[in-house]
Amino acid sequence: MNDLKHDLQTIADRHAQQSGGDFETILRTATSRRRRRFAGVSAAACAVLAVGGIATLAPWQNDGSPAPVASGPTLDPRYQGTMTITPATAAPGAEIALTYPAGYGRGIGFVLVQPADGKQLYTLIAGRGKTKPSWYSAKDAEGRVIQSIGINGPGPDQLVVPDTAADGTYLLCTANAATKACALLTVAR
C-alpha cells in the first residue's frame, strides 16, 4: 500500500502547490460576520429597550451614536474578473447576462449561493436556443436531470433571477465548470 500512500500524497501535494487563497479576505469575512452578529444583538437590545421604555412610559432617547453597519459581502479575489453579471442588481424574475474572459469553458448550470456560509440556495440553468433560462430551489432540485453541455467563449449566458429569491447579495457561480467562476449578484425588488 506504499504506492497508494505515495500516489495520494503526490496528488495532495500537487493541489497544495496550485492552491490559491487570500488571508486578507478571511480577516475581512470574519470581521464582517462579527459586525453582523453585533448588529443583530444591537437590534435585539434596542427592541428590549424600546419595550421597556413603553412599559415605563418614559421617553426613550437615542444617544446619537451610529449603529454598526454590516458591510456587504465581497468577492473573493480568486474570482475577480472570472465572470461579469449584467445588470449586477436585478429583481426576481428579471433576466441577467453572464460574460466571461475569452475561451472560458463552462456548462449550463449555475448556483446561487449565500455568501455568509456558502449554502446553495438555487440552481439556475442558462437558456439555450429556444429553451428559456430556468431555476430550481435547492429543495426542488432533487432528481432533476439536465444534459452536460460544454460551452466555450465569452458568452453571454442568459439566466433568470429566481422569483422567490429574497432581497440581498448572493454569490453566483458556475456549477459544473472545470474552473469555477463567480460574481456577486444583488437581488432587489
Place this chain on the structure above:
Amino acid sequence: MRLTEADEAALREFYSAQQPRLVGVVSLLTGSRAEAEDIVQEAFVRLVPRWAKVSRYESPEGWLRLVAMRLAANRHRNATRFASLLRRVPTSDVPDPADGQGLDLERALTQLPMPARQAAVLYYVCDLPVPEIATTLGVAEGTVKSRLSRARAALSQSPTLRGADHE
C-alpha cells in the same frame, strides 16, 4: 473577538503554513480544488474568532482539519441532491488545467462513499493512526478499519495503481 497584532501575525503565519497543505487534503475529499479552496477558506474564517483559544491547543491544525472535513462532508451531503443535475462538463469540451498525473486515482477516490474517502485521506495523506482517525470521525476503530479496507480495495482497481504491488 478582535485579534491583537501579535495574534494576527501568528494566525497569518499559521495560514501560510497550513492553507496549501489543507487545500491539498480537502481536494482529495471534494475532487475539486476550487471547492477545497472555498472550504478551507470557510474553516479559516471560523478559526479567526477562536484563534486565541485554538492556538493554545496541542494541535491547532487538527482543529482546522476537523472543521474542514466536516464542512466537506456537509457540502457533499448537499451536493448529492444535485448530483444528477450538476454533472461535470465532459473534459473533451472543457480541458481541466488540473488534469494530469494521478487523475485516475483521484476519480476513483471521488467514487468512494464520503466516510471511506475521509478515512483513506486521514490515513494515507495525513498519516493519522487508526485510533486518532476514529476519534476524529467519532466512530469505532473497527469501523475505520473496515472503511479503510473498502477504500483500499476500490482504489487498488484504479488504473494508476493497477499492476503495482499491494499488501
